[in-house]
Amino acid sequence: MILSTRQITGNLTKIMTGALFTLSSLLISSCSTKETPIPESASLMMVNTSPTPATYNSYVNNSPANQGAIPFGGALPYLRVGTGDLSIKFTTASSTESLITKKVYTENNRAYSLFLIGKDDKLDYLVIKDEITQAPKEKALIRFINLSPDAGALDLGIKDGAILISDKAYKVNSAFIEVEAKTQTLQIKDKATGLMKSELVDAEIKAGGIYTILSIGMMAPTGLEQKAVAKLITN
Template sequence: MKEIYLTTPLKKLPQLKIYFSLILISLTTLISCKKTTVEASNIAAFSVVNASPSFATYDVYLNDGKLNSAALPFGGSIKYGQYTAGTQNIKFTTAGRAESLLTKSVSLTPNIYQTFYLIDRPGSLDGLLVTDDVSANSTDKAFVRFINLAPDAPALDLTVTNGISLVTNKAYKAASSFTTIAAGTYSFDLKDGTGAVKTTLSDAVLTAGKYYTIISRGLINPANSLEHSLSIQVILHQ
């Protein structure tokens, strides 16, 4: 069966289910189109973030279809798109080149939001696929989680500067669940197990009803000027 990739970003899962129902009704009346239309129940939402700590930029392909319109830099992201669920191959190349630097199989789950994070140094690139549960709503709270993506960092805590601890003791590649926080503007610290602040991000604006992943990125001990130092990034899921 020929696959069709849908690139309009998904909104919320309840709306997606309505969308699936409408597609299924259409399929029952357009039998002749079955061979060229992907069943709605086989749609997944997928996004990509470059957290590799170098100054390199990348092109990203899913089953040989290019996902990015411009080279993906450190901290760059690709918004959710709709793709056929199942096992897919994701490939990263140096921007403007065809040779693969990393090719991995990813399992995209129907009706589910997922994000693939490019991680580690260029000589040992890897990826982390994380499920994004964005099904809840709030009129006064934002949703945040933390993922430690700094390759040489110890387990880290995410805290509000001079305030509460949001997530504790996350080792490299470990992700927390989403938790709620009052909408507003924040300063965040990353701390090691001794309580020492390793880096701080100020003026992070969190909007009610939105989902954010906060990541540690870069390196505590960069090898040279071509590698980024440890920092915090706030990623809006959209």
């Protein structure tokens, strides 16, 4: 199964820069006679990996988060949100009735990725704190997350080359690792058999870029379930 390398752009580098700017602003204001309070905020990306043709709308504290319904594999770039317990709701594209509503806790100047997983009455969230200290200038950072419900452990590697990230079970993510910045074909393989399950052909990995590679969909789909594919998201 081949998936085009259309990149969904986030702004994690800008978020990191913004956090440093906020710290500088706090230091400056603390030295002045008149302090200006800076509201706390976090950043949240949301991705639909529920393996069905359904499209969804999302809400943060009852405020719409998206302009168009989110399809399978679709993502919302990082949104600036408040801190503390946030109410995150998903509905169908044609209704405001909740399919799933759960609290998600966020901290000041932190970035998070929320993945909608499962289907029907078993929809759920997988929330990951995006832990990055600094983006490399001459290389790139990637991580791999296995979000294919019926897959065994999966590896991510370079076609005809090395395994980059190994042995990730369902709902398990790797840390970000440094890789060469170049166009290359990346493959997701079954850990036990070594068989390729999906690939990203000519994935453009740019210097200074931060990327998440996902395995989403079903290895053995039935009915209207979506077949397993690889997905490249730019954080």
